[in-house]
Amino acid sequence: MKPTAPRVAVIRFPGLNCENETRRAVLAQGVDADIFMWNGPTDELAGYDGYVLPGGFSYQDRVRAGAIAAKDRIMDCIIAQAAAGKPVLGICNGAQILIESGLVPGLGDGQVEMGLARNIMPDRDGYYSRWAYLRVESTETAATVGMVVGEVVPVPIAHAEGRFVTSDPGLVERLRSNGQIAFTYATPDGAFSDDFPWNPNGSTAGIAAISNPGGNVVAMMPHPERCSWLYQVPETLAGEWGRRRRAARGDGTMLIAPGPGALVLRSICERLFAAEGV
Amino acid sequence: MVQNVRLAVRLKITDNEAFSALEALHAKMGLSGVVAGLARETLWDLDVEASTHEAARARVEEAISRTNVFLNPNKHYHSFAPAESVGADLEPDEVGVVVTDREGADSPRALAAVARAGVSGIIAVRMRTRWRIRLTSPAIQGHPEALELIKRIGVTTGRDAGLLANPHSQSAVAVFPWGEQKPLVA
Numbered sequence: 001m002k003p004t005a006p007r008v009a010v011i012r013f014p015g016l017n018c019e020n021e022t023r024r025a026v027l028a029q030g031v032d033a034d035i036f037m038w039n040g041p042t043d044e045l046a047g048y049d050g051y052v053l054p055g056g057f058s059y060q061d062r063v064r065a066g067a068i069a070a071k072d073r074i075m076d077c078i079i080a081q082a083a084a085g086k087p088v089l090g091i092c093n094g095a096q097i098l099i100e101s102g103l104v105p106g107l108g109d110g111q112v113e114m115g116l117a118r119n120i121m122p123d124r125d126g127y128y129s130r131w132a133y134l135r136v137e138s139t140e141t142a143a144t145v146g147m148v149v150g151e152v153v154p155v156p157i158a159h160a161e162g163r164f165v166t167s168d169p170g171l172v173e174r175l176r177s178n179g180q181i182a183f184t185y186a187t188p189d190g191a192f193s194d195d196f197p198w199n200p201n202g203s204t205a206g207i208a209a210i211s212n213p214g215g216n217v218v219a220m221m222p223h224p225e226r227c228s229w230l231y232q233v234p235e236t237l238a239g240e241w242g243r244r245r246r247a248a249r250g251d252g253t254m255l256i257a258p259g260p261g262a263l264v265l266r267s268i269c270e271r272l273f274a275a276e277g278v
Numbered sequence: 279m280v281q282n283v284r285l286a287v288r289l290k291i292t293d294n295e296a297f298s299a300l301e302a303l304h305a306k307m308g309l310s311g312v313v314a315g316l317a318r319e320t321l322w323d324l325d326v327e328a329s330t331h332e333a334a335r336a337r338v339e340e341a342i343s344r345t346n347v348f349l350n351p352n353k354h355y356h357s358f359a360p361a362e363s364v365g366a367d368l369e370p371d372e373v374g375v376v377v378t379d380r381e382g383a384d385s386p387r388a389l390a391a392v393a394r395a396g397v398s399g400i401i402a403v404r405m406r407t408r409w410r411i412r413l414t415s416p417a418i419q420g421h422p423e424a425l426e427l428i429k430r431i432g433v434t435t436g437r438d439a440g441l442l443a444n445p446h447s448q449s450a451v452a453v454f455p456w457g458e459q460k461p462l463v464a
Contacts, residue, residue: 059298060294060295063298064444067444068298071438102436112445112446113446115445117448118447
């Protein structure tokens with residue numbers, strides 16, 4: 001009997017706004033994907049093979065981005081399924097929820113070990129949206145399977161509270177040595193830079209995405225679902241992906257080829273295919 | 279001479295943010311028997327160059343009337359809070375938790391808006407949030423468990439513990455109506 005495609009639940013918390021485009025981008029990786037309400041039955045949710053917490057403004061970012069959604073009972077189920085090894089990807093507000101729930105970085109047994117603080121930018125504050133160049137730092141996370149350390153993946157960011165911070169002075173080094181830093185912000189040629197705009201929010205050590213110790217839970221601030229097809233990449237983008245986009249101008253077949261964000265979503269789904277034997 | 283003016287801004291209408299926070303404390307964190315009410319204020323601390331405190335307040339009032347960065351008079355009340363203590367104006371049955379972003383509490387955008395509006399003398403603007411927690415048991419004064427309880431409400435150390443401040447990015451101070459202040463997160 002032919003195995004069925006893995007099923008991914010895209011969680012809709014009140015106030016999110018990226019669930020439909022996220023589902024579409026996940027579906028493009030050959031898996032089934034449903035939008036699952038935050039107050040839906042958790043026994044049903046437990047039957048899914050993987051989970052995506054998409055971007056937006058859960059509970060209107062009240063108190064702090066992700067703070068209230070992290071307390072929702074649905075997170076009990078997601079934490080239990082993550083402990084069973086299922087992949088979980090949090091994008092932007094989804095990442096904020098994972099950080100506020102203590103699921104990521106997950107070294108402290110349920111403790112909240114980091115915060116996603118307000119952006120720090122020269123001569124401006126608040127919400128900031130731009131393309132960022134992500135450098136692959138570890139291939140041990142579910143979001144970076146099949147990538148190469150140092151590879152540059154351009155993905156847009158759009159947030160006001162995206163600066164990874166911690167009061168634990170040794171935490172970042174532990175994350176680095178564990179291979180839990182999936183992506184850092186970089187220049188278009190992949191060099192580390194702490195300077196604005198390459199590090200667009202002042203994030204500690206330029207962190208753009210981190211995982212739990214098992215690598216199956218990833219919190220990333222950039223939005224891979226917004227660049228899952230080549231036509232979503234601007235022709236003005238620097239680097240290889242900009243060159244590919246310019247080369248595809250006017251060619252409908254090339255324009256619907258996978259974009260850089262598809263690499264991240266494909267990576268997550270590879271883990272599902274491996275588990276399902278598909 | 280630099281005067282410090284503290285402006286407290288509170289919604290006239292229902293504060294959905296405070297309501298959501300109270301709902302989370304009650305329904306998601308098991309504190310319904312502990313917390314009777316929750317209100318929220320934005321505290322603006324402004325450094326104003328003026329010869330007297332009254333003149334400084336007049337500058338701030340001018341900034342309020344010429345810009346919309348501190349409040350919208352259609353939906354906000356404002357008052358000048360005592361500069362000497364952020365707890366002195368609390369009700370007897372309230373405890374305050376003042377949350378400050380460790381970085382980014384300064385608001386260059388507010389300062390720029392004030393300058394654009396032609397209000398001179400305001401040289402620094404910082405923003406904080408003061409949560410006013412009403413406990414079900416008002417006998418908080420001198421109660422040894424009060425501080426632990428406020429920490430459990432205020433400081434996010436785990437998924438089921440704390441809501442109002444993330445200790446990795448924010449500081450938090452408990453303030454009591456009798457003027458005492460206790461740091462919850464440095």
